[in-house]
Amino acid sequence: MxxxxxxxxxxxxxxxxxxxxxxxxxxxxxxxxxxxxxxxxxxxxxxxxxxxxxxxxxxxxxxxxxxxxxxxxxxxxxxxxxxxxxxxxxxxxxxxxxxxxxxxxxxxxxxxxxxxxxxxxxxxxxxxxxxxxxxxxxxxxxxxxxxxxxxxxxxxxxxxxxxxxxxxxxxxxSPPARGEYERLNEHYPGEAFTYAADGVCQGCFVNIPAKVVAELRAGGCVYRCESCGRLLLRVVEEHE
Ligand SMILES: [Zn+2]
The missing domain is CATH 1.10.287.1490 (Helix Hairpins)
Known part of the structure; x- marks a missing residue:
C-alpha cells in the first residue's frame, strides 16, 4: 500500500x-x-x-x-x-x-x-x-x-x-491496495479518492492533522482519512 x-x-x-x-x-x-x-x-x-x-x-x-x-x-x-x-x-x-x-x-x-x-x-x-x-x-x-x-x-x-x-x-x-480500492468503491461509488483543502478532508469535512497535510503537500504519500476512510493524495490550495 x-x-x-x-x-x-x-x-x-x-x-x-x-x-x-x-x-x-x-x-x-x-x-x-x-x-x-x-x-x-x-x-x-x-x-x-x-x-x-x-x-x-x-x-x-x-x-x-x-x-x-x-x-x-x-x-x-x-x-x-x-x-x-x-x-x-x-x-x-x-x-x-x-x-x-x-x-x-x-x-x-x-x-x-x-x-x-x-x-x-x-x-x-x-x-x-x-x-x-x-x-x-x-x-x-x-x-x-x-x-x-x-x-x-x-x-x-x-x-x-x-x-x-x-x-x-x-x-x-498490490493485492492489499486492490482490496482497499475495491471496498472503497463499493462504499463510495466512483469516489474512493478525495483531497485535502483548508485542512479538512473534502469527502467528510473532518480535520486532517497539520503534519499529514504537510506530507500530502510534499507529495508521494497516501493518507487514509480516519473519519470517512477515503484516500487522499493531494492538497488543493485555495487559489487553485
Ligand atoms: Zn474524510
Whole structure:
C-alpha cells in the first residue's frame, strides 16, 4: 500500500476516477440540455402560432367592422334620400334624429377600426420578428443537437478509454491496495479518492492533522482519512 508502485497506480486511478466522474456527468447532462432546448423551441412555436391566431382573429374583426361601416353608411344615405320625400315635420325630425345616431355609430365604428388596424400592424410586426427568430432557432436547434450527439459519442469513447486505463492501473496495484480500492468503491461509488483543502478532508469535512497535510503537500504519500476512510493524495490550495 505504501510502495511507490501503489502510489503511482493510486495517483493514476484518482485522476482517472475524477475524469470518469466528469464524463459521466457530461453524458447525463447532454440529453437534459437537448430536452430543455426542445422545450424552449416548442414554447417559441406555440407563441408564434398564438400570434398567428390572434392576427387571424384581428382580420376577421377588421372585416366585420368594415362591413358594419359600409352598412351604416348605406343606411345613412337612405335616410338622407328620405329627407327629400317625407311629408310631415315630425317625420323629418325623427329622420334627423336617426341620421344623428347613425352618424355617431359610423364614427365610433371607424374609431374602433383604426385602433384595430394599429394593433394589427403591431402584431404583424411582432409575428414577423418572432417568426424570423423561430427560423433561426430551428436551425440552431438542429445544429446544437447534432453537436451534442457528436459530443456524446466522443464522451462515450473517452469513457471506454478511461475505463481501459483504470483496469490497467488497477491490475498494477498490490493485492492489499486492490482490496482497499475495491471496498472503497463499493462504499463510495466512483469516489474512493478525495483531497485535502483548508485542512479538512473534502469527502467528510473532518480535520486532517497539520503534519499529514504537510506530507500530502510534499507529495508521494497516501493518507487514509480516519473519519470517512477515503484516500487522499493531494492538497488543493485555495487559489487553485
Ligand atoms: Zn474524510
Amino acid at each position: 505504501d510502495s511507490s508502485t501503489d502510489y503511482e497506480a493510486l495517483a493514476a486511478l484518482a485522476e482517472l476516477d475524477g475524469r470518469k466522474r466528469n464524463l459521466d456527468a457530461l453524458a447525463a447532462s447532454l440529453p437534459e440540455q437537448t430536452d430543455e432546448r426542445e422545450r424552449q423551441l416548442v414554447a417559441h412555436r406555440e407563441e408564434c402560432e398564438a400570434l398567428e391566431r390572434r392576427a387571424e382573429e384581428g382580420q376577421r374583426e377588421r372585416r366585420r367592422l368594415e362591413a358594419a361601416v359600409e352598412d351604416k353608411t348605406q343606411q345613412l344615405n337612405k335616410y338622407r334620400e328620405q329627407l327629400d320625400v317625407v311629408k310631415t315635420n315630425k317625420e323629418y325630425q325623427s329622420l334627423l334624429h336617426e341620421i344623428e345616431i347613425t352618424k355617431r355609430a359610423v364614427s365610433e365604428t371607424e374609431d374602433k377600426l383604426l385602433e384595430l388596424l394599429d394593433s394589427l400592424e403591431r402584431s404583424q410586426q411582432d409575428l414577423a420578428v418572432r417568426g424570423r427568430e423561430l427560423e433561426t432557432a430551428e436551425t440552431d436547434f438542429a445544429r446544437a443537437n447534432d453537436d451534442d450527439r457528436r459530443r456524446l459519442e466522443e464522451v462515450e469513447v473517452e469513457l471506454l478509454e478511461v475505463e481501459a486505463k483504470r483496469r490497467r492501473w488497477f491490475e498494477k496495484l
